[in-house]
Amino acid sequence: MAIPSNIDAHAKPPAAIKEVYKKFQKLDAAKLDEQHPDLLDLSSSSARNDDLVQVSHIRELPCDLRQVFLDFLTSSADHITSREARGNLHGHQQRTTVYEFKILPGLYIYPSLLPPAVQLALLDKLLHRDLSNPQHKTNVHMHYDVPYPASTPVGDGDSSASRSSFFNSAAMDLVFPPKDPNTHKAITTSQFLSKKLRWMTLGGQYDWTAKQYPSTAPPPFPADVKGLIDCLFPFMKAEAAILNLYAPGDTLSLHRDVSEECSAPLVSVSLGCDGVFVCGLEGADGQARVVAMRLKSGDAVVMSGEARYAWHGVPRVVAGTCPEFLGEWPSRGQTDGDVERFAMWKGWMAGKRINLNVRQMFA
Known part of the structure; x- marks a missing residue:
């Protein structure tokens, strides 16, 4: 798909999409715990709305997901043996169903893609190692x-x-x-x-004020994280990423990602507390096609095709929804001695939602 020539990075979102965003931003917290009719939750097959989504046979995952995850877990000297890693992946399903949204072709969701061991290791790498690397800038x-x-x-x-x-x-x-x-x-x-x-950049260091990437060569993208993303999503190359950190009450305003020099798909991985994700497009007739979904820890979203330049944002982070295995991080991680070493931060992750948003910068 060619890059649209009429997209303005500073444009305001359409009123109809903004209305849906504001509805979930203001919604009473108790109603989010119910089966809200306008909020799609694909964490179980019973919650699937077949009028909105269809099983996708377009986005294929690697045949051996377990091997992809094992390669990631053993990709650095993190004191994880192959036997331990295999044990942590025991019982994880080899295949993940991928869904596409009928009203926004090209918008895909991969429910529960990352198993617990991979989520913990990803947090370790991003927030212990990469956050401490001066090449990766933060807000x-x-x-x-x-x-x-x-x-x-x-x-x-x-x-x-x-x-x-x-x-x-x-x-x-x-x-x-x-x-x-x-x-x-x-x-x-x-x-x-x-x-x-609130955020950290990996690879291409995006300038949020100017809404562009610097002309200088970007620092290297972390090789093991790139390897995981490139294997799971071979239709794009991990060259830049923004790691967003939220707490309940925080939001991400509606926006479009239009600063890359190619139209390769965007990939977003969720960790921690549930988040409400709103995504939509406005047609030439002024009518909006909007979806709102509840994203959980380990889910992934791909925006491609028509949905590549859709408006999207996070109006709500749902308190108290971080999975138990992540809630004690960093005092529960993937390396020896984490319980003692990070005891003072036990429970930090229980009140956080983290999004790894990955994109390809160049054609």
Whole structure:
């Protein structure tokens, strides 16, 4: 599909799509726990609305999903043996049903795609390793000079195996000085992780203000995360990503992703608390085609074809819905000693929703 020439990155969303967004933003929390007629939940076959979705035979997943996940789990020195990794994947279904939305062709959902072990490992890599890499910028860099924690030994004490993480106790004393003391006050590591951190960029460092990518060469995309995404979604290349972090009460405004130099599909992976995802297009007649779905931890969404440039946003994060196996992260992760090492942060993830939004930048 060619890149549309009439898309403005600064345009306002259509009123009809905005109306659906606002409805779920204002909806009473108790009603989200019911079977809301306008909110699609594909976590069980009984909740599927056949008027809205159809089983897709277009988006094919690898034949051996378990091997793809095993390769990811053993792709770095994270003290996970092949036997342990295989055990963590035991019982995970080899095939995942993929659904396409009838009113928005090209919009696909992969319910429960990532098994628990892969979700935990992905969090470890993104928030311990990649967040501590100065090449990957965050929203905090806009107003603060960000100090980075020193590496600390992990595992059996081998100094060659180290982890530099903001969640380490040694990083608790870090102070983030403001670039303009007249506008902002210094913050601590606790404030950074609990309240201030809203997004991080991987690979191409997207400029949210200018709504464009810098002309300079981007830093390398994390190889193991790229390998996982490229294997699961071979119709696009992972070259840039935005990791969004939410708490209940946070939102992501309606927008379109139009800054890439190609129209390759967008991929979004959900971790943590449930989120309401609204996506829609306005036709030439002014009529809108809009869907709202409840995304759960481990789900993936692909926006391609006609839906590639659809308006989309997150009007709601549902409190109290983080899966139990993720709720104790980072004190429960994929490496030896996590329970003790990150005890002070136990339960951090229970109040978070994290989205990894991956895109291809170049044709």
